[in-house]
Amino acid sequence: MALLWSVVSVGFSLLLTPFLMFLLAILFLASIGKSLGVRRLYVQILLAIFEYGRQNIEKVKKSNGTWESDESEDESEGSKDVEGAPTPCTITKNCRKYSATEKKLNGVLGNSVIARSKDLIMVPEPDMNNKNHSNHNHSNSYGNSLEVNGNKESSLPREDSFETLKREFDTSTCLEYIKAGVEAIIEDEVTSRFEAEELKNWNLLTRTNRHYEFISWRLTVIWMFGFIMRYFFLLPLRILICCIGVMWLTACTAVVGYVPEGSFKRWLNHRVSIMCFGVLSSALSSVINYHNAENRPLRGICVANHTSPIDVLVLMRDNCYSLIGQRHGGFLGILQRALARASPHIWFERSEVKDREAVTKRLKQHVSDPSNPPILIFPEGTCINNTSVMQFKKGSFEVGGVIYPVAIKYDPKFGDAFWNSSKYSMIQYLYMMMSSWAIVCDVWYLPPMYRQDGETAIDFANRVKAVIARQGGLVDLQWDGQLKRIKPKKAWREKQQEEFSKRIKFE
Secondary structure, X not given: OHHHHHHHXXXXXXXXXXXXXXXXXXXXXXXXXXXXXXXXXXXXXXXXXXXXXXXXXXXXXXHHOOOOOOHHHHHHHHOOOOOOOOOOOOOOOOOOOOOHHHHHHOOOOOOOOXXXXXOOOOOOOHHHHHOOOOOOOOOOOOOOEEEEOOEEEXXXXXXXXHHHHHHOOOOOHHHHHHHHHHHHHHOOOOHHHHOXXXXXXXXXXXXXXXXXXXXXXXXXXXXXXXXXXHHHHHHHHHHHHHHHHHHHHHHHHHHHHOOOOOHHHHHHHHHHHHHHHHHHHHOOOEEEEEEOHHHOOXXXXXXXXXXXXXXXXXXXXXXXXXXXXXXXXXXXXXHHHHHHHHOOOEEEOHHHHOOHHHHHHHHHHHHHOOOOOOEEEOOOOOOOOOOEEOOOOOHHHOXXXXXXXXXXXXXXXXXOOOOOOOOOOHHHHHHHHHOOOOEEEEEEEOOOEOOOOOOOHHHHHHHHHHHXXXXXXXXXXXXXXXXXXXXXXXXXXXXXXXXXXXXXXXX
């Protein structure tokens, strides 16, 4: 026992100095925003390992006679691609177009069991049925022409369809609605947005396990090495970096808080913010590509799709923002209080969040001061699993002024960034993130947008949402993300019933 303890002590003393030097190097490079390219090389190696694992799994399945070609599935998935959707170019700076097969294998597209007709699905606001939303990725284009047996026929507007339905009503007409209702029960557009994005290839994580780690001895060796690497080296290192980053952020913002108000304090806060969040981002082995830096927000309101609390870290690693949100306790509360010392942020108590007038008033006060940093808002109000963009609340679009849209797209192969707050606590979520392979994502800064004359806040919000969805390759949905927590309102259900009665009414 004494001999073993001596060996451990010698090994610890030999490895302590290199480890501390490695840690200091990571912190220093992160604080000045520089990189040696080690994380990108690490991600490239992971991609090669994932590809080797896929080939190995297919080889074993073929030998067992259980492997089936996915070509037919690829074709069906390809038909669901969002037109004009970008492709992830996180790993290398040279973007290239991915085929439908590659998108499916890489988990860019979600899985859909049912290919339902869109004609019978009612939108959140029934009066939208009669509008042609050209910006909506999944809207019905009533003006498009159809080719049937080589002859072009114009699609009928929804109103004409209603009239035809009224004249030709038959009992069997209800069967289509019953079928649509059953399909919605099996797989609807809302609940699937609050589950982890499905991967087409196993990424060697037990949380996405398909029982592949023991399918062959080669995969077993790779999986065991990866397990040891993540939990016995990366996880302790990341926790240590995170703790140092939080303490460093707290200390730096406290110092900035004592600096008199003025241009120097704003400049110092900007530099300190980017430096501290650069250190925190290194705790997740993050690899982030920022596109179109010329559109980086300078003032006004910045809106982005929301996947997790990490969204704030991802964006503040490249720019300084003011934040708005509910006051929290615990770990998030520590960060909120630290940030509030150095720059103007808007934190609300739970009772105040429901007061829309108070929120709008404080937003207008912040935006009206050109010296304030741009304020970062996630209009969805809840985390979505990075496959879609759901309803934007209109509050931030009623304030006026410039809106800077930002699209964020995570690569799920390396780790699922989605936070299911109803299932995992913040500590559990951070543990899952730090024990993942890495956080890899793309951020697109989009051109500033302004509210047009005569445009309502809801229409403006939908227009901004459509731009973000199109750039991020996300599905544009009109449903309220709060349906994750609450039931639909009674008035909303009555609207749907009224709309349904109009469709099947006959004289």
